Amino acid sequence: MTPPLLERRQQLLSPSYRLFYDEPLHLASGQGAWLTDVQGRRFLDAYNNVVPAGHCHPRIVAAIVAQTERLNTHTRYLHDTIVDYADALLATFPFPAQATFTCSGSEANDLAIRIARHVTGGEGLIITENAYHGVTSSTAEISPSLGKSVNLGAHVRTVRAPAAGTDFAAGVRSAIADLQRHGIRPALLVVDTIFSSDGIFSDPAGFLVPAVEAIREAGGLFLADEVQPGFGRTGTHMWGFERHGIAPDMVSMGKPMGNGYPVAGLVCQPDVIRNFGSSIRYFNTFGGNPVAMAAALATLSVIQDEHLMENAHTVGTYLRAKLARHPAILDVRGAGLFIGAELADEAIATRVVNEMRARGVLISSSGPAGNVLKIRPPLIFSHEQADILNDTTEAALDVALSDL
Amino acid sequence: MTPPLLERRQQLLSPSYRLFYDEPLHLASGQGAWLTDVQGRRFLDAYNNVVPAGHCHPRIVAAIVAQTERLNTHTRYLHDTIVDYADALLATFPFPAQATFTCSGSEANDLAIRIARHVTGGEGLIITENAYHGVTSSTAEISPSLGKSVNLGAHVRTVRAPAAGTDFAAGVRSAIADLQRHGIRPALLVVDTIFSSDGIFSDPAGFLVPAVEAIREAGGLFLADEVQPGFGRTGTHMWGFERHGIAPDMVSMGKPMGNGYPVAGLVCQPDVIRNFGSSIRYFNTFGGNPVAMAAALATLSVIQDEHLMENAHTVGTYLRAKLARHPAILDVRGAGLFIGAELADEAIATRVVNEMRARGVLISSSGPAGNVLKIRPPLIFSHEQADILNDTTEAALDVALSDL
Numbered sequence: 190m191t192p193p194l195l196e197r198r199q200q201l202l203s204p205s206y207r208l209f210y211d212e213p214l215h216l217a218s219g220q221g222a223w224l225t226d227v228q229g230r231r232f233l234d235a236y237n238n239v240v241p242a243g244h245c246h247p248r249i250v251a252a253i254v255a256q257t258e259r260l261n262t263h264t265r266y267l268h269d270t271i272v273d274y275a276d277a278l279l280a281t282f283p284f285p286a287q288a289t290f291t292c293s294g295s296e297a298n299d300l301a302i303r304i305a306r307h308v309t310g311g312e313g314l315i316i317t318e319n320a321y322h323g324v325t326s327s328t329a330e331i332s333p334s335l336g337k338s339v340n341l342g343a344h345v346r347t348v349r350a351p352a353a354g355t356d357f358a359a360g361v362r363s364a365i366a367d368l369q370r371h372g373i374r375p376a377l378l379v380v381d382t383i384f385s386s387d388g389i390f391s392d393p394a395g396f397l398v399p400a401v402e403a404i405r406e407a408g409g410l411f412l413a414d415e416v417q418p419g420f421g422r423t424g425t426h427m428w429g430f431e432r433h434g435i436a437p438d439m440v441s442m443g444k445p446m447g448n449g450y451p452v453a454g455l456v457c458q459p460d461v462i463r464n465f466g467s468s469i470r471y472f473n474t475f476g477g478n479p480v481a482m483a484a485a486l487a488t489l490s491v492i493q494d495e496h497l498m499e500n501a502h503t504v505g506t507y508l509r510a511k512l513a514r515h516p517a518i519l520d521v522r523g524a525g526l527f528i529g530a531e532l533a534d535e536a537i538a539t540r541v542v543n544e545m546r547a548r549g550v551l552i553s554s555s556g557p558a559g560n561v562l563k564i565r566p567p568l569i570f571s572h573e574q575a576d577i578l579n580d581t582t583e584a585a586l587d588v589a590l591s592d593l
Numbered sequence: 594m595t596p597p598l599l600e601r602r603q604q605l606l607s608p609s610y611r612l613f614y615d616e617p618l619h620l621a622s623g624q625g626a627w628l629t630d631v632q633g634r635r636f637l638d639a640y641n642n643v644v645p646a647g648h649c650h651p652r653i654v655a656a657i658v659a660q661t662e663r664l665n666t667h668t669r670y671l672h673d674t675i676v677d678y679a680d681a682l683l684a685t686f687p688f689p690a691q692a693t694f695t696c697s698g699s700e701a702n703d704l705a706i707r708i709a710r711h712v713t714g715g716e717g718l719i720i721t722e723n724a725y726h727g728v729t730s731s732t733a734e735i736s737p738s739l740g741k742s743v744n745l746g747a748h749v750r751t752v753r754a755p756a757a758g759t760d761f762a763a764g765v766r767s768a769i770a771d772l773q774r775h776g777i778r779p780a781l782l783v784v785d786t787i788f789s790s791d792g793i794f795s796d797p798a799g800f801l802v803p804a805v806e807a808i809r810e811a812g813g814l815f816l817a818d819e820v821q822p823g824f825g826r827t828g829t830h831m832w833g834f835e836r837h838g839i840a841p842d843m844v845s846m847g848k849p850m851g852n853g854y855p856v857a858g859l860v861c862q863p864d865v866i867r868n869f870g871s872s873i874r875y876f877n878t879f880g881g882n883p884v885a886m887a888a889a890l891a892t893l894s895v896i897q898d899e900h901l902m903e904n905a906h907t908v909g910t911y912l913r914a915k916l917a918r919h920p921a922i923l924d925v926r927g928a929g930l931f932i933g934a935e936l937a938d939e940a941i942a943t944r945v946v947n948e949m950r951a952r953g954v955l956i957s958s959s960g961p962a963g964n965v966l967k968i969r970p971p972l973i974f975s976h977e978q979a980d981i982l983n984d985t986t987e988a989a990l991d992v993a994l995s996d997l
Binding site for chain 2: 266267268302324336443449
């Protein structure tokens with residue numbers, strides 16, 4: 190007799206793997222904002238930003254299928270789609286730039302670190318206190334949210350996240366001074382432009398400006414990590430950095446880029462990448478392959494043609510206003526369909542997340558204290574789905590609070 | 594008027610991108626071992642190991658299409674295919690092991706470095722003189738083949754590749770001693786088990802045994818990088834390390850794993866991964882996703898059901914014997930369909946590679962001196978295709994030699 194799936198998984202996969210929820214979800218299929226498990230039960234997906242156009246969007250599936258049937262090679266041959274996609278992608282940027290494609294956001298951020306160190310001659314990296322930027326050696330060293338068993342790099346300094354009342358730029362200046370006091374030249378300030386793992390901080394728009402000025406004055410570069418906020422999720426702009434009116438030296442992107450197909454990238458200002466690129470070649474076997482580019486091009490077209498950014502703004506504004514009415518929610522933050530709802534503590538947040546899963550709605554929690562509900566549905570999310578999410582949040586909160 | 598593709602590519606993509614051949618190939622489609630360019634000209638692909646089953650293999654395409662239409666999420670939900678694939682993959686290993694899935698071979702090798710440093714408490718890494726193991730910060734530091742503009746890590750030592758007459762284990766012991774003399778504890782010996790970028794060294798089978806013993810005696814681990822030789826390419830075994838009769842602590846794999854779909858992985862002995870996994874979580878958004886696992890499962894099934902390893906052995910043996918007859922080829926090395934043919938110098942090798950491209954056959958060159966033809970066709974390669982390759986090599990050699 191075959192043992193149950195969970196037991197086989199634990200036997201065959203690395204113990205580093207973790208599952209969501211007290212009662213893990215065993216999935217079979219997905220369509221739009223809905224996932225279906227192997228028992229046929231449906232779940233409203235309000236968490237997976239990897240599918241901005243919804244699960245199995247027909248136009249994106251068709252693009253992947255057509256290219257998979259035709260050709261899949263790599264960037265050492267000429268191919269039209271990578272150039273067409275770069276063209277479409279860079280047209281969404283408010284400044285001239287050049288693209289490099291990778292498989293994952295980790296690889297994009299890791300490449301940005303290589304470039305920054307090459308360009309500046311420095312080693313020092315500045316991040317936020319509970320940042321997450323990836324799982325390669327170099328990006329794990331700048332990802333304190335992975336927990337204390339993963340060491341930060343010796344050349345890494347952390348800054349308090351920009352909660353209300355925090356002078357973020359002052360924190361950056363003080364990190365720069367500390368690096369310099371240790372004889373370490375600052376190379377890079379890295380910021381997830383909506384502070385996804387720090388608890389979601391979006392306002393007031395513009396607070397990043399003096400921080401970026403400070404790192405540049407010290408000879409370092411600024412990387413906007415758009416892996417989570419990018420591609421229209423914040424509702425008013427394609428990229429989170431645009432809300433702040435800044436032009437980053439480098440911009441990384443990933444998760445939603447191919448609506449699930451593995452594809453990510455790094456966009457650099459030409460002055461930043463010129464010297465690195467002339468002396469150092471970069472070849473990523475799967476990065477920028479024809480199928481990945483077809484998936485990314487179709488995803489970007491759907492985001493634009495179906496006005497998903499505008500939908501994220503409308504439905505996000507509606508949803509935040511509804512959530513803000515519940516007295517147990519202490520603060521509702523975010524932009525568009527990237528929403529953080531702060532609760533009293535981690536125990537309540539964990540209880541709410543699991544109770545919502547039991548009631549058929551999927552979200553998660555975040556922040557250094559684990560007390561912020563993280564709500565990040567597909568950008569096709571409707572007002573009706575926002576109502577379901579809000580009603581289920583309220584019901585789960587009532588259960589969680591009555592337990593205490 | 595739209596500028597030509599090459600010009601648009603140079604404008605829109607990073608200057609780090611490079612193209613194959615003096616006259617780049619502009620590809621449109623692929624089928625089996627054949628690629629077709631936009632003018633309809635056909636090229637015999639004797640280089641791309643990313644498609645062991647040939648371009649657009651119908652059974653693998655069907656598996657990718659079916660799962661893309663159904664669901665693509667990640668490893669924080671239970672899903673059958675990742676467990677089924679891990680089961681099938683680990684059944685090919687001669688020792689008990691556990692799997693972690695990534696997007697790229699770079700990510701797999703990078704994770705191995707993290708694990709080795711965690712497990713051993715050491716920092717020292719030992720590699721071959723012209724090794725290639727990836728493009729993340731940590732794997733680029735152990736990839737001297739990227740060129741002198743990419744620095745090796747301060748804790749990295751190189752060993753001469755095992756050309757005939759070289760005592761490889763003695764080189765490893767001396768690298769260990771040098772690390773220790775600098776107060777650096779050895780963490781990991783990394784070897785591409787067919788020395789792909791060092792010039793392809795496969796014999797005598799077994800020469801890795803004393804090198805692995807040496808690193809273990811010094812408290813370090815051994816990683817077999819199977820990204821290029823793995824999945825049956827060497828003809829007699831599924832994994833290059835098996836030819837040497839060793840059981841690596843960790844084994845990385847990638848390129849051919851999904852017949853073009855971005856998927857890679859790291860397989861570890863349970864004792865090696867236990868402690869890392871219990872304290873450090875590893876989540877790779879796209880790594881091990883349901884479509885990647887469907888692609889990998891179909892690819893492994895095709896390799897096994899169509900006896901591609903046996904074909905690699907038969908056709909590879911036939912091809913090596915034919916190539917060895919040409920007087921300008923100084924040495925023919927390799928195993929199965931991973932073949933190195935040594936020429937007098939880099940100028941001749943480059944000329945041959947470009948001349949063969951002009952005659953419709955795709956190969957490349959390798960080795961620290963750039964003088965080794967690197968021949969790595971899909972594992973479905975037929976005797977007839979081997980004849981075309983051999984005849985074209987001879988014709989190109991005649992042209993190259995008459996030029997001198």
